[in-house]
Amino acid sequence: MSDAETITFTQAYTRALDEAMAADPTVLLLGEDIGDKEGGGVFKVTGGLSTKYGDQRVRTTPISEQAIIGAAIGASLAGMRPVAEIMFMNFVTVAMDQIVNHAAKLRYMSGGKTAVPITIRTRTGAGTGNGGQHSDMLEAWFAHVPGIKVVIPSTPADAVGLLRSCIEDNDPCLFIEDGVTRVMKGPAPPADHKLPLGKANVEREGSDVSVISYGRPLHDIRTLADSFAEEGVSLEVIDLRTVSPLDVDTIVASVRKTGRAVIAHEAVRSFGVGAEVAAQIQEHAFSSLKAPVKRVASKDTTVPFTRTLEQEFLYKASDIEAAIRDTLEGK
Amino acid sequence: MIAMHPPTGQEIIAAATGCLLNNEDYLVTIYRGLHDQLAKGMPFKQIVAEYFGRDTGSCKGKGGPMHITYPEAGVMVTTGVVGSGMPIANGLGWASQIKGDKRVTVTSFGDGASNIGAFHEALNMAAVWKLPVIFLCQNNRYGEATTYADATASKTVAERAAAYGDNMVGVSVNGNDPEAMWTAMRDAIDRARAGDGPPLLEANTFRFSGHYFGDPSTYIPKEEMAEALANDPIVKVGADCCGWDCHR
Numbered sequence: 001m002s003d004a005e006t007i008t009f010t011q012a013y014t015r016a017l018d019e020a021m022a023a024d025p026t027v028l029l030l031g032e033d034i035g036d037k038e039g040g041g042v043f044k045v046t047g048g049l050s051t052k053y054g055d056q057r058v059r060t061t062p063i064s065e066q067a068i069i070g071a072a073i074g075a076s077l078a079g080m081r082p083v084a085e086i087m088f089m090n091f092v093t094v095a096m097d098q099i100v101n102h103a104a105k106l107r108y109m110s111g112g113k114t115a116v117p118i119t120i121r122t123r124t125g126a127g128t129g130n131g132g133q134h135s136d137m138l139e140a141w142f143a144h145v146p147g148i149k150v151v152i153p154s155t156p157a158d159a160v161g162l163l164r165s166c167i168e169d170n171d172p173c174l175f176i177e178d179g180v181t182r183v184m185k186g187p188a189p190p191a192d193h194k195l196p197l198g199k200a201n202v203e204r205e206g207s208d209v210s211v212i213s214y215g216r217p218l219h220d221i222r223t224l225a226d227s228f229a230e231e232g233v234s235l236e237v238i239d240l241r242t243v244s245p246l247d248v249d250t251i252v253a254s255v256r257k258t259g260r261a262v263i264a265h266e267a268v269r270s271f272g273v274g275a276e277v278a279a280q281i282q283e284h285a286f287s288s289l290k291a292p293v294k295r296v297a298s299k300d301t302t303v304p305f306t307r308t309l310e311q312e313f314l315y316k317a318s319d320i321e322a323a324i325r326d327t328l329e330g331k
Numbered sequence: 332m333i334a335m336h337p338p339t340g341q342e343i344i345a346a347a348t349g350c351l352l353n354n355e356d357y358l359v360t361i362y363r364g365l366h367d368q369l370a371k372g373m374p375f376k377q378i379v380a381e382y383f384g385r386d387t388g389s390c391k392g393k394g395g396p397m398h399i400t401y402p403e404a405g406v407m408v409t410t411g412v413v414g415s416g417m418p419i420a421n422g423l424g425w426a427s428q429i430k431g432d433k434r435v436t437v438t439s440f441g442d443g444a445s446n447i448g449a450f451h452e453a454l455n456m457a458a459v460w461k462l463p464v465i466f467l468c469q470n471n472r473y474g475e476a477t478t479y480a481d482a483t484a485s486k487t488v489a490e491r492a493a494a495y496g497d498n499m500v501g502v503s504v505n506g507n508d509p510e511a512m513w514t515a516m517r518d519a520i521d522r523a524r525a526g527d528g529p530p531l532l533e534a535n536t537f538r539f540s541g542h543y544f545g546d547p548s549t550y551i552p553k554e555e556m557a558e559a560l561a562n563d564p565i566v567k568v569g570a571d572c573c574g575w576d577c578h579r
Contacts, residue, residue, distance in 0.1 A: 028425075028429070056428070056429055057429070059425075059460075061456065062452070062455055062456055062459065064452035064455065064456055066415075066418050066448065066449045066452050066453075067418045067421060067449070067452035067453050067455070067456040069418070070415070070417070070418020070419045070420075070421060070422060070449070070452075070453065071418060071419075071421045071422040071425055071456065072422060073418075073419050073422055074359075074407075074418070074419040074420060074421055074422020074423040074424070074425065074426070074436075075422035075423070075425050075426040075429075076422070077402075077407050077408070077419070077422070077423060077426075078357070078407075078422070078423050078426030078427065078430075079426065080422075080426050080429070082422070097412055097415050097449070098415065098418060098419075101410075101411075101412050101415065102408070102410070102412075102415060102419065105398075106400070106408065108393055109390060109393055109394040109395075109398040109400070110390050110393075110394060110398070110400035110402075111388070111389065111390035111391035111392075111393050111394065111400070112391070113389070113390065113400050113401070113402055114400055114402060114407065114408075
């Protein structure tokens with residue numbers, strides 16, 4: 001693959017924002033350090049955009065997460081489509097009132113009179129040595145709030161298509177960017193690429209085990225699917241793309257076919273997205289199951305700082321492999 | 332009128348504000364917002380229907396008294412969470428600034444809300460960005476059942492504006508005096524509309540009916556309540572303006 005045909009995740013985010021701003025003058029960006037004067041964002045996603053679209057549409061904010069999300073909500077009520085950057089996902093917790101009590105609920109509570117078409121972009125993930133307050137995967141928190149869409153891409157091309165769709169969506173979307181794979185490259189999508197929200201991608205069809213995931217673990221699962229294929233085991237790989245609303249139909253159809261399911265996510269194990277997926281499978285495909293539904297996740301603890309412990313905290317590709325082998329044996 | 336969180340005693344503030352704002356201007360208010368919503372031009376029937384959870388209410392009965400919305404008259408948000416409307420008002424102001432539509436946004440809140448972090452985040456951002464937002468503090472002396480002095484380190488809410496630099500002015504007025512309130516609000520709106528920066532306007536008033544409907548208000552000294560009732564702004568306005576002998 002030549003460089004001309006590939007882009008990194010970071011380039012994908014930038015491209016989606018650039019395309020969205022060019023296509024729609026109501027698309028605005030706000031967040032800490034996002035202007036070119038401040039270096040185009042800590043992770044350089046917004047580099048060049050304030051120069052291209054002006055400081056009014058690309059606004060650097062104070063370090064005030066409540067004020068950032070509040071301003072995004074207010075501007076959206078007045079017909080804008082703001083995209084707020086919250087530097088690290090753990091900082092999103094500072095703005096929970098605005099997100100949970102307002103962004104998620106205003107369309108419903110107004111009887112549909114107002115809508116909150118905002119996108120919140122945030123970066124997270126363990127494995128970067130940032131310790132407990134800069135690494136959490138909190139997608140399940142937001143998936144548990146009706147009214148917010150939660151989106152996590154697993155390829156640069158999907159990142160472009162999903163972020164474009166988040167910005168065009170009429171409800172609040174939380175778009176989660178992985179900190180470890182952000183420099184990883186993948187094929188570039190065509191111009192104006194958009195993907196439907198709430199729709200999972202069966203990226204590899206198979207007959208023996210449904211492996212359901214989103215975000216970073218898919219990089220491991222793709223490799224595992226190749227090696228299992230050499231053993232004659234056929235994995236069906238499902239990338240949820242959107243954690244909430246969950247594409248239950250695609251999951252259930254797959255498990256009815258394979259009879260076995262492994263769910264893998266980077267977030268900690270308990271009370272996570274894996275639990276919801278497992279519950280849906282058992283409600284809708286119980287009679288098809290040939291083995292218990294397996295969850296693979298990171299450990300239920302604070303993300304440690306020191307590298308050895310941080311790696312011990314994280315789920316491993318070998319955990320996913322072991323879970324697949326367990327289901328094949330009916331365990 | 333029975334409201335869940337009655338604004339009785341605070342009507343002059345809303346009346347002055349309502350007659351100075353245009354229909355297109357935005358209002359963000361709070362659970363104690365009946366007076367604000369009416370003065371901004373909301374039809375009374377739709378408010379009452381919403382209170383009773385009817386589908387003829389402004390929000391089809393899905394919002395209720397603490398979440399009244401009526402964009403047709405600029406009532407964009409009513410929040411039940413103390414202090415959380417101000418950051419949203421900034422966004423409405425930011426949109427107006429980008430569009431150049433000359434609208435202003437009034438965000439109304441109580442004295443208790445001035446101790447929440449969102450107040451300070453919002454005022455700082457509004458001042459840095461010179462947003463066309465008027466921060467209207469209806470200081471009714473009590474945050475739920477706690478007195479202003481027991482909860483607030485500054486002597487007035489208005490003096491907190493000094494912390495946000497030259498772009499913000501802080502003004503404290505008698506919110507129960509129609510002329511003083513009207514003049515202060517006119518100046519605040521003019522300043523915000525001209526793009527000269529956000530005013531923090533503290534309208535001093537009193538809450539006659541406690542925090543919620545049926546609140547026995549045992550935490551309010553009898554003398555304080557008696558004095559406030561003796562100076563009921565509605566009785567005074569009725570007498571001064573029309574020679575009426577009004578009673579609540």
